[in-house]
Amino acid sequence: MAIDTSQAVAPIDAARLLEMYERMVQIRIFEDLAGKHFADGLVPGFVHLYAGEEAVAVGVCSHLTDRDYITSTHRGHGHCIAKGVDIDGMVAELMGKATGTCKGKGGSMHIADVDKGMLGANGIVGAGLPLATGAALTAKTLGTGGVAVSFFGDGASNQGTFHESLNLAAIWNLPAVFVCENNGYAESTPVHYHCSTVDIANRAAGYEMPGIVVDGLDLFAVYEAAGEAIARARRGEGPSLIEAKTYRYYGHFQGDMVTYRTDEELNRFKERDAIQSVRNYAVQHGMASAEELDAIDTHTREHLERAWKNAKSAPWPEESELLTDVYVSY
Amino acid sequence: MVTAAETRVMTFGDAINDAMRTAMREDKRVILMGEDVAGGAEIDHLINDDAWGGPMGVTKGLVQEFGRDRILDTPITESGFIGAAVGAATTGLRPIAELMFVDFFGCCMDQIFDQGAKLRYMFGGKAKCPLVIRTMIGAGVNAAAQHSGVHYSVFTHMPGIKCIAPSTPADARGLLLSAIRDDDLVMFFENKVLYAMKGEVPEGDEGIPLGVADIKRVGSDVTIVAISRMVHQSLAAAEALAAEGIEAEIVDPRTLSPLDDDTILESVRKTHRLVVVDEDNPRCSVATDIAAMVADKGFDYLDAPIKIVTAPHTPVPFSPPLEQAYVPTPEKIADVVRQLF
Numbered sequence: 001m002a003i004d005t006s007q008a009v010a011p012i013d014a015a016r017l018l019e020m021y022e023r024m025v026q027i028r029i030f031e032d033l034a035g036k037h038f039a040d041g042l043v044p045g046f047v048h049l050y051a052g053e054e055a056v057a058v059g060v061c062s063h064l065t066d067r068d069y070i071t072s073t074h075r076g077h078g079h080c081i082a083k084g085v086d087i088d089g090m091v092a093e094l095m096g097k098a099t100g101t102c103k104g105k106g107g108s109m110h111i112a113d114v115d116k117g118m119l120g121a122n123g124i125v126g127a128g129l130p131l132a133t134g135a136a137l138t139a140k141t142l143g144t145g146g147v148a149v150s151f152f153g154d155g156a157s158n159q160g161t162f163h164e165s166l167n168l169a170a171i172w173n174l175p176a177v178f179v180c181e182n183n184g185y186a187e188s189t190p191v192h193y194h195c196s197t198v199d200i201a202n203r204a205a206g207y208e209m210p211g212i213v214v215d216g217l218d219l220f221a222v223y224e225a226a227g228e229a230i231a232r233a234r235r236g237e238g239p240s241l242i243e244a245k246t247y248r249y250y251g252h253f254q255g256d257m258v259t260y261r262t263d264e265e266l267n268r269f270k271e272r273d274a275i276q277s278v279r280n281y282a283v284q285h286g287m288a289s290a291e292e293l294d295a296i297d298t299h300t301r302e303h304l305e306r307a308w309k310n311a312k313s314a315p316w317p318e319e320s321e322l323l324t325d326v327y328v329s330y
Numbered sequence: 331m332v333t334a335a336e337t338r339v340m341t342f343g344d345a346i347n348d349a350m351r352t353a354m355r356e357d358k359r360v361i362l363m364g365e366d367v368a369g370g371a372e373i374d375h376l377i378n379d380d381a382w383g384g385p386m387g388v389t390k391g392l393v394q395e396f397g398r399d400r401i402l403d404t405p406i407t408e409s410g411f412i413g414a415a416v417g418a419a420t421t422g423l424r425p426i427a428e429l430m431f432v433d434f435f436g437c438c439m440d441q442i443f444d445q446g447a448k449l450r451y452m453f454g455g456k457a458k459c460p461l462v463i464r465t466m467i468g469a470g471v472n473a474a475a476q477h478s479g480v481h482y483s484v485f486t487h488m489p490g491i492k493c494i495a496p497s498t499p500a501d502a503r504g505l506l507l508s509a510i511r512d513d514d515l516v517m518f519f520e521n522k523v524l525y526a527m528k529g530e531v532p533e534g535d536e537g538i539p540l541g542v543a544d545i546k547r548v549g550s551d552v553t554i555v556a557i558s559r560m561v562h563q564s565l566a567a568a569e570a571l572a573a574e575g576i577e578a579e580i581v582d583p584r585t586l587s588p589l590d591d592d593t594i595l596e597s598v599r600k601t602h603r604l605v606v607v608d609e610d611n612p613r614c615s616v617a618t619d620i621a622a623m624v625a626d627k628g629f630d631y632l633d634a635p636i637k638i639v640t641a642p643h644t645p646v647p648f649s650p651p652l653e654q655a656y657v658p659t660p661e662k663i664a665d666v667v668r669q670l671f
Contacts, residue, residue, distance in 0.1 A: 069421060100454070102452060103455065104454070105451060106454065112457065114421075114456060119417065119457075120457075124444050124445070127413070127441070130409060130411075130413020130417060131414075131416060131417035133417060134413065134414035134415060134416060134418035134420070134421065134423075135417045135418065137423070138421040138422050141361065141399065141423060161410065164409050164410030164411075164413075167407065168404070168405065168411060168414060172402075324455065327450070327492070327514045328450070328458050328512075329514070330588050
């Protein structure tokens with residue numbers, strides 16, 4: 001079933017495009033610096049970087065407000081930033097500092113800001129789908145007009161939770177959008193091996209919901225498909241599945257030797273870099289000058305470098321924090 | 331002494347039903363979801379009626395009052411609907427999800443343990459999960475190995491979950507009301523053999539606070555801490571023991587997490603002997619957990635070793651005489667008590 005394209009999605013004007021460009025650049029620089037500082041030993045534990053996939057998070061989240069919810073994955077920094085989570089807090093959270101978004105108690109894989117509708121990055125592959133289904137149930141039951149978007153990967157599309165969530169959202173006609181970021185690999189295992197179908201969007205037919213494949217490196221294609229799916233959900237017409245074909249520039253995790261990919265493949269995708277494409281489009285269509293875009297790049301980098309500087313000197317949590325926030329009351 | 335006007339007789343199952351009805355009238359955000367909690371979804375002649383009202387009829391009659399937008403039959407999809415219940419609880423609803431038999435927890439454990447139980451802590455206290463998961467426990471109806479377990483120790487083990495196991499209709503109603511109003515993830519364990527049991531239930535909707543044990547029988551010679559249906563097995567054992575001059579005090583924890591250590595320790599300080607009766611399998615059970623707590627904090631009170639009476643380290647057998655040998659009986663409990671004198 002194709003997504004109904006008869007209802008037009010609001011076109012992107014110059015101001016909006018610059019906002020989206022800035023968001024994508026925030027994600028890219030955030031991830032590049034996270035990788036650098038992880039290598040420097042400033043980030044404990046695991047990081048999973050989203051660089052390369054920015055068009056998906058931004059193309060989707062541009063349609064969302066704070067009353068809409070998203071769930072995410074272990075590769076969650078891009079979704080957090082696109083949803084409006086405070087970047088300085090995120091940097092501090094990666095370091096485990098008290099000023100972190102989660103007071104340092106979650107770390108990279110568990111950054112969340114429920115007030116901004118961000119229900120968390122998640123360390124369990126596929127776990128976000130049922131949670132988003134529940135957030136959509138809340139929206140429907142309370143009549144908020146909100147939608148819930150679940151971001152997940154090609155790997156997660158094989159988890160039982162994928163099947164259960166799509167089925168449940170379909171039978172209950174929930175305002176949910178399921179966005180599969182197919183970056184070609186589940187950890188080190190390629191999708192042509194692990195997945196029984198070439199296009200994960202094919203699975204939508206099994207739940208009688210619309211399913212569409214989009215070029216995840218094309219901000220405009222993602223924006224349009226997501227806009228239609230989200231509008232459909234808001235109209236009470238039920239859930240959709242979007243499969244965005246994309247690519248992650250870094251390994252599955254920092255420290256991954258990435259022996260399963262070739263430099264040739266990586267470079268092929270970098271030639272189609274999503275941020276560069278937006279830049280080219282903006283300049284060619286007179287929506288922004290190269291200088292304006294460069295200025296965005298520069299002040300974003302400055303902001304992020306300040307954020308890291310501040311996070312480095314921020315305090316660690318008090319030891320008493322070990323014992324708090326398990327329960328509301330106990 | 332309460333007068334007839336202040337209590338009414340209800341079955342354990344009806345008391346649970348009534349708690350949900352009361353809570354759902356009080357707060358529109360409370361919804362119920364589970365497999366066949368009404369039954370007969372989208373069947374024309376059952377639009378506002380229930381085919382089952384739950385496998386044991388505990389949720390019968392709710393859909394007529396609250397409709398199918400608040401009483402949600404789910405497909406057989408534990409990860410899906412328990413996970414949805416967690417997501418709904420985190421975003422403004424106050425769901426009650428029914429995990430039909432506790433033995434099915436393997437089908438949805440991630441959603442309970444790694445998501446619902448942990449999200450408040452991982453998110454720095456900036457989220458909560460006011461979800462109640464009701465589930466059936468207990469052997470004695472020949473339901474065999476995958477429908478008869480107890481296993482609440484798996485959940486008392488986990489930070490972020492509260493666990494309740496009531497033994498009477500009054501406790502069931504009062505504690506479920508409190509559980510639904512509680513802002514944390516509460517698991518509510520209902521022994522299926524108790525559903526038909528009748529008891530006095532006080533009027534009034536204040537609820538019973540979590541974390542407070544109840545003395546079901548006052549005694550001076552031995553403390554029996556008994557959980558869920560084992561309260562009644564222990565009461566029967568206490569009758570037999572009383573005839574022999576042994577007066578047992580029966581402490582019903584009611585809430586397993588948080589556990590009311592103080593009431594248990596106070597009782598052992600008085601009686602100097604402790605037996606813990608738990609229908610669960612023995613290793614890493616709530617019985618051993620309580621025994622360890624008293625061995626640590628009540629060591630000086632004890633005149634005899636702590637004993638536990640539990641099911642054996644086996645799955646639940648099907649054959650009726652074997653199942654009868656599996657569940658702790660009043661005779662077994664009394665025998666163990668006698669060993670302490």
